[in-house]
Amino acid sequence: MQDSTYFSIRVYRNIHTCSRVVASTIQNKRKGTPQVVADVLRGVYPGEVDTPAPKALIKVVQNEAHVNVSYSTALRGKKLAISELVNPGTVTSVKLDARNKFKYLFVVLGTSIEGFRAMRKVIVVDATFLKSVYGGMLVFAIGQDPNHHHYPIAMGVIDKEKDASWSWFFETLKTVIPDDEELVFMSDRHKSIVKAVQEVYPLSQHGFCVWHLSQNVRGKARVGSEYLDNSVHLEKWARCYFKGDKYNLDTSNACEYMNSVFKKARKYALLPLIDAYIEKVSEWFNKHRKGSAIASDTKKLVPYVENQLHNLCAIANGLFVTELNHFELEYSVLDIDKIPCVHAIAADMALMRNPNRRREIHLHELCLKYYRIDTWALAYYRTIYLVPHQSTWIIPEEIEKLVILPPDYTKKSGRKRDKRYPSTGEARRKQSNRANPGIHIGRWFEPLNTDEDQEENQGDNQGGNPSEV
Template sequence: MRDEHGVGVTYNKAWREKTLAADDVRGSNEESYALLPSYLYMLQLANPGTITRVCKDEENRFKYMFIAFGASLDGWKQCRPVIVVDGTFLKTKCGGTLYAACVKDGNNQIFPLAFGIGDSENDNAWIWFFTRLKEAIGDRENLCIVSDRHKSIKNAVEQVYPGVYHGVCLYHLKQNLRTKFRGLHVHAIFETASRAYSAQEYYSAMAELQKISPEMTTYLLEAKPKKCARPFFPTKRYNILTSNIAESINAAIVHARELPITSLIEAIREMLQRWFSTRKEVAINQFVEVTKWANDEMEIKLDVAFRMKVDAIDAMKSSVTYGDRVFVVDLEQHMCTCNEFQLEGIPCAHAIATIESKYLDKYKFCSNWYKNSVLKQTYAGSINPLPDKVDWSVPDEIKGDSMKAPKFKVKQGRPKKKIIPSTGEFPKHVRTVKCGNCGTLGHNRKNCKSQPILKEG
């Protein structure tokens, strides 16, 4: 305004004008909440099988919302039964939290399952979300839920899914270790232990960790190995060991989190429409029996398999020698003593060495989750757009439900737009401080709690 028009305005006035202009373009938050019932009605008409739920308080104010697209609910049946959940804050003046539940398809891509909106990450909100999720997807054998160690998620899973296994995100657990045990460079050992396929590998890594830091070893044992260590997990987690896919969803819609609620849902719908359309075309044009990701994984293992010595035991069994270790592969049972074959559902390098020695088709030994025909079924449905608003035909009882926006208190200062890092995390764009005394990250020499290092001379 000063450069182009010669008019001086204060920062606050410029900010208020920007907010008013944004409301003129995309509607205000109050208008968006009032439109929400009609929008959800038309969304369900355009996308058969879609489930939406809205919870209001006594004053007809918005409290919670849940949405699962029909195409996602159909495709979920073809995906591995490991659900990753996470929540992230919304950036409007009404605040709130967006909840996301997603899985991985056979091509190792993020497959969004359901979304929710609530006031914050608290027990009541998560319990409501998980209850609606359970109603939408029903029961599933060997179901597993993966999340960070948020107490409200833990409490909600225990209440709504008492018989379902709850796994801890390894990335967040590692970040907690970095914060709690500063200066110990043993995170590679933790990675080895947590990602091990066999109990022998896990105990070997933990024994090495015990020598360096008994305190860290005790902390990991208190976190319960069956929640974070793959060899002891009661069911298969496959390669889904972190909650990164849910956080990737949050990153994909980072700009939409500033929009009013109906515009936010529409942005999510548009993203899913693009994903379903693109991935459906990729699956149709894939002529290998398995998905591209599964094929690439086996090609990497094939390079290692050629360096292994295979001795047949019978028509379907072999002993495989690699270095100083010997593994037994049973192709009929889809098993190897390294445990990778049965835990991943894709032949390990030892199994591929056996398959190649017997001149068999390695694709036949992949789990059905990774078959290209299953991927086609995953994206058989479509996410459809809504008709133009002037063509909406909404019943009067829904149109007359003028929902109110949730109560909110405008905070002083400019609204925060950047995510708050988890414990042990540092934003990528921020230069991390390194202590000149102890050499660890996150603080400087002045704030260091370690003993000063005396220099000779």
């Protein structure tokens, strides 16, 4: 109406000219996407491949994301979530011969590469026989974490122990672990291993397994010393003459343990063997990750070293310490394992108990950085995902076109031997690497409160050898 805010509708045409609303205004009508389903699965079932069926996922997505999805969307989201469960940084290599027949295999997980940076740089290598119809050798490269647990670095499959196979294995290993002066290899005295380490890792040091040496010397009581002097260089097996730092690792027992763990898997074909390896390594990573997470906040060192230092503190408490100020004495406070020796601990006790001390030196400050709990946690902070079902694999087209033939083999008559005869002296004592809640190293460095406590300690430690530090 003219000169008014009122109006009247006289004609109605049932045709919409406005734009359509993109987003639905009704909450229960919202539709989800495969990416939404994958995000829900990642949050509800982290790191798991065996998730609910698509029909059950529809209800899970409704409860978690408050959206509706169809069966096909749930199925695509499930496949998308599985495809995202990968181990980044993993390096694999396969070598074929001139006839496209399988020859060598190398596998190293990205988590192992990253975790080895928090390890003492000692690698134990060895090979054992595969028991499948095609034969071959299973190769392991093993480290040791700060709490003295075996830490698998790489695995491989070769035809036999020879110069070409070991050189290929070390050259492939060098692509992920470069040559370094701090690096140390431990193995038996196989000539191909010795030659490959010298050629591929010239800056590293190579030590021989003392247990294998003991088996070679056994039965040669009269000429045992001459055998070691003439056949083996002293710096290859004697810890005091070794040029690098091999710490407590003087045998290839780590690889022997892996051979025992995969005793059954060594009968498998190649793909099931790789699945068994990844499954076992994932199990160990999850176990030790929890162990490093629940470590006491009041302690700085890993349980194994904490227990070892506690025993040394009991000995150091009985030593007599004299302060020497009239001359300088050069003395390394670390022993071969890079932890304080008993004399350094005794001196540190005397310093911390002195009320007039000028500075404080805590025992964990004298230990190598690899023995700290925070370093231990860095080795296992990443998750290792299992290999999903083959139907979910995304294989590049150029890889799918490759044809790999199995290697040649000769069928042998007779029954295969599953067990070998153990040699005398194989069993090695294992020290405790579990946390003891009753152990607290700090109490050894507390000041002595009363004269009665001093007399009691002197009475308990009678017979101890006095020592000047």
